[in-house]
Amino acid sequence: MGENLLEIKNLRATVEGKEILKGINLKVNKGEIHVIMGPNGAGKSTLANVIMGDPTYEITGGEITFQGESINELEVDKRARKGIFLSFQYPEEIPGISVENFLRTAKAAVTGEEQGIFQFRKLLLEKMAMLDMKEEYAGRYLNHGFSGGEKKKNEILQMAMLEPVLAILDETDSGLDIDAIRIVTEGIRKIASEENSFLIITHYNRILDYLDADYVHILMDGRIVKSGDISLAKEIEESGFIALEEVRNG
Amino acid sequence: MAKVKQDIQEPDRLVFDLKQDIDYRNKTWKGLSVELIEEISRKKQEPDWMREIRLRSLEIYKSKPMPQWGPDLSDLDVNEIITYIDPDFKKQNSWDEVPEEIKEIFTALGIPKAEQESLAGVGAQFDSEIVYQNMRNELAKQGVIYMDMETALQEYEDIIREHFMKLVPPEDHKFAALHGAVWSGGSFVYVPEGVQVDIPLQSYFRLNAPGAGQFEHTLIIVEKGASLQFIEGCSAPKYSVNNLHAGCVELYVREGARLRYSTIENWSKNMYNLNTKRALVEKDGLIEWISGSFGSRVSMLYPMSILKGEGARAEFTGISFASKNQTLDTGAKILHAAPGTTSTINSRSIAKDGGKVFYRGLVKVLPEAVNSKASVSCESLMLDSQSRSDTVPVIDIRNDQVDFGHEAKVGRISEEAIYYLMSRGISEEEARALIVRGFVEPIAKEFPLEYAVELNNLLKIELEGTIG
Numbered sequence: 001m002g003e004n005l006l007e008i009k010n011l012r013a014t015v016e017g018k019e020i021l022k023g024i025n026l027k028v029n030k031g032e033i034h035v036i037m038g039p040n041g042a043g044k045s046t047l048a049n050v051i052m053g054d055p056t057y058e059i060t061g062g063e064i065t066f067q068g069e070s071i072n073e074l075e076v077d078k079r080a081r082k083g084i085f086l087s088f089q090y091p092e093e094i095p096g097i098s099v100e101n102f103l104r105t106a107k108a109a110v111t112g113e114e115q116g117i118f119q120f121r122k123l124l125l126e127k128m129a130m131l132d133m134k135e136e137y138a139g140r141y142l143n144h145g146f147s148g149g150e151k152k153k154n155e156i157l158q159m160a161m162l163e164p165v166l167a168i169l170d171e172t173d174s175g176l177d178i179d180a181i182r183i184v185t186e187g188i189r190k191i192a193s194e195e196n197s198f199l200i201i202t203h204y205n206r207i208l209d210y211l212d213a214d215y216v217h218i219l220m221d222g223r224i225v226k227s228g229d230i231s232l233a234k235e236i237e238e239s240g241f242i243a244l245e246e247v248r249n250g
Numbered sequence: 251m252a253k254v255k256q257d258i259q260e261p262d263r264l265v266f267d268l269k270q271d272i273d274y275r276n277k278t279w280k281g282l283s284v285e286l287i288e289e290i291s292r293k294k295q296e297p298d299w300m301r302e303i304r305l306r307s308l309e310i311y312k313s314k315p316m317p318q319w320g321p322d323l324s325d326l327d328v329n330e331i332i333t334y335i336d337p338d339f340k341k342q343n344s345w346d347e348v349p350e351e352i353k354e355i356f357t358a359l360g361i362p363k364a365e366q367e368s369l370a371g372v373g374a375q376f377d378s379e380i381v382y383q384n385m386r387n388e389l390a391k392q393g394v395i396y397m398d399m400e401t402a403l404q405e406y407e408d409i410i411r412e413h414f415m416k417l418v419p420p421e422d423h424k425f426a427a428l429h430g431a432v433w434s435g436g437s438f439v440y441v442p443e444g445v446q447v448d449i450p451l452q453s454y455f456r457l458n459a460p461g462a463g464q465f466e467h468t469l470i471i472v473e474k475g476a477s478l479q480f481i482e483g484c485s486a487p488k489y490s491v492n493n494l495h496a497g498c499v500e501l502y503v504r505e506g507a508r509l510r511y512s513t514i515e516n517w518s519k520n521m522y523n524l525n526t527k528r529a530l531v532e533k534d535g536l537i538e539w540i541s542g543s544f545g546s547r548v549s550m551l552y553p554m555s556i557l558k559g560e561g562a563r564a565e566f567t568g569i570s571f572a573s574k575n576q577t578l579d580t581g582a583k584i585l586h587a588a589p590g591t592t593s594t595i596n597s598r599s600i601a602k603d604g605g606k607v608f609y610r611g612l613v614k615v616l617p618e619a620v621n622s623k624a625s626v627s628c629e630s631l632m633l634d635s636q637s638r639s640d641t642v643p644v645i646d647i648r649n650d651q652v653d654f655g656h657e658a659k660v661g662r663i664s665e666e667a668i669y670y671l672m673s674r675g676i677s678e679e680e681a682r683a684l685i686v687r688g689f690v691e692p693i694a695k696e697f698p699l700e701y702a703v704e705l706n707n708l709l710k711i712e713l714e715g716t717i718g
Contacts, residue, residue, distance in 0.1 A: 052673050053673075055665075055669065056665075076672035076673055077672040077675050077677050077681075081675045085673075086673050092666055092671075094667055094671070094685065095689070095692075096689055097684055097687070097691070102671075102684070106674035106675055106676055109674070109675035109677070110674070110675035142688075162674065162675070
């Protein structure tokens with residue numbers, strides 16, 4: 001596999017004084033697709049947001065290294081410009097700003113290059129067609145009045161437009177029907193290359209039917225308790241997280 | 251929109267703060283006395299009835315208490331305000347003949363240029379008097395009248411007498427009475443039946459003298475089936491002493507007529523802006539208020555629409571932006587007084603750096619105004635924890651055949667939204683700017699094109715040092 005992209009060492013993080021991440025270790029190399037599974041409240045979303053730099057969380061220990069540099073102290077927008085992307089579980093609604101204007105601003109920020117209106121629009125419509133999104137979405141206010149499924153698709157559209165090096169998908173599959181999951185995962189497959197990596201957080205392993213994950217990690221109570229290949233997901237499907245918990249405690 | 255703004259900046263005051271060193275000695279008249287009022291009236295060669303309105307207003311002013319609600323006015327001492335500034339030049343209809351130092355100011359404000367490019371007529375008031383007034387010939391040929399109030403009082407005395415301070419009587423409140431006593435300058439517009447004035451007329455009010463008041467009177471009559479777009483602009487340079495603006499606007503919209511009245515108010519932050527505006531709308535007529543409030547130390551401004559005729563309509567669209575040391579108490583009043591009348595109020599307020607914005611509005615539907623429709627949407631956004639905002643939309647409906655919709659929101663800029671935008675590479679300042687622009691967007695697109703640019707410039711406020 002490719003060179004190292006993300007390395008997390010003994011990461012601890014709290015929110016409002018409560019420790020959520022209790023020593024996470026994780027290594028993601030270029031070209032890899034990692035899946036993180038775990039029960040509700042295990043810290044999956046926290047991990048995703050701490051990597052993105054959400055100021056709500058405080059890192060109390062450990063280190064996040066991205067492309068060989070510590071990003072513990074780096075602001076959110078600078079992480080994005082380095083190529084980290086988070087597909088949010090609950091994307092924010094921003095009234096008054098169209099999807100197109102927002103994405104053009106974001107693309108200019110991430111690439112550092114002005115985006116010509118017509119060229120940008122062409123690219124946007126291409127990506128929207130790939131995700132089976134109607135053209136009118138470009139003119140709608142960002143996530144404003146979108147259904148749950150529309151919001152998730154819009155996250156993947158943003159990912160496709162911004163071309164991140166590391167894409168973290170926080171339960172992008174939940175709330176989607178099978179057709180939508182297929183479209184979203186097709187989108188991911190088209191974007192995936194030897195140059196980028198995915199960290200896919202999911203509660204179900206439905207999405208794994210459509211994606212060739214390289215690694216599966218089980219996150220429980222703020223720690224990665226088990227890592228393996230795709231067969232680990234199958235095992236979870238059959239016996240559930242509780243059984244795993246018992247094994248671990250046993 | 252060409253380029254997304256990088257940050258939200260305080261309105262660029264540079265142009266507005268240009269001061270002209272004018273020798274005001276022997277020109278300023280201070281205070282409020284019967285002698286002073288009579289002197290103003292004599293100088294303006296007014297008919298007796300107008301002098302009587304002034305003197306009666308003065309009595310009313312003295313008898314009324316300061317408003318006991320709304321913003322704090324305790325720092326305002328009207329006795330210290332210069333009530334009239336005697337100009338030593340005559341009104342002109344060519345910029346070449348306007349005194350150089352005054353022309354310079356209006357040129358910097360872009361008025362002569364706008365006149366050439368996008369306006370059908372311009373009136374420019376400097377301190378107490380109109381210094382320039384002109385209108386395109388083709389409008390004059392159609393019988394449109396656009397002139398300063400003083401001239402109108404000489405030339406169209408009957409029309410003025412029939413309408414002057416009939417919508418806003420001096421008994422209305424203390425500052426309406428003050429206005430009645432010391433009013434000076436302002437515009438008179440008359441659009442004859444069926445005439446459409448598609449290109450806007452603009453009056454620009456400039457208060458240059460420190461410690462002075464501006465009391466201009468605007469009277470507009472749009473006859474049956476006619477239409478008019480009117481723009482009012484105002485600004486003043488900043489001084490350490492208080493200035494006062496107590497203008498009055500009276501609008502008569504006759505049967506089937508339309509009037510769009512737009513204001514961009516950019517007073518300096520030593521200004522008390524206590525302005526009264528009212529429109530009377532007859533059968534199937536339409537009044538549209540577009541209002542941008544950005545300046546002043548204190549504003550109290552609640553344009554009122556009286557829907558007198560069946561099917562009359564009123565639309566109010568407003569943005570207020572209060573920054574440090576500003577209290578903007580603005581809103582709209584609608585009186586539904588006939589069946590089948592419709593009103594829409596759409597207001598957005600923003601407060602930053604400790605500024606205070608309040609939406610204060612009233613929608614009243616009388617028992618006879620059956621089958622009427624009213625909707626009120628007022629939202630405010632606070633950009634930091636020192637700023638304050640509230641909405642007080644009063645609704646008073648006296649019959650049960652009214653379709654009424656209401657939405658009020660007061661919120662702070664959402665940290666989650668900022669995080670979300672930043673996660674796409676957008677800087678914090680830009681994220682805030684985007685959210686603010688998005689907040690005002692539904693309103694901003696209602697602004698006349700010639701002001702959309704100015705509005706965008708006004709919203710370019712620097713957020714450096716703003717704590718989230």
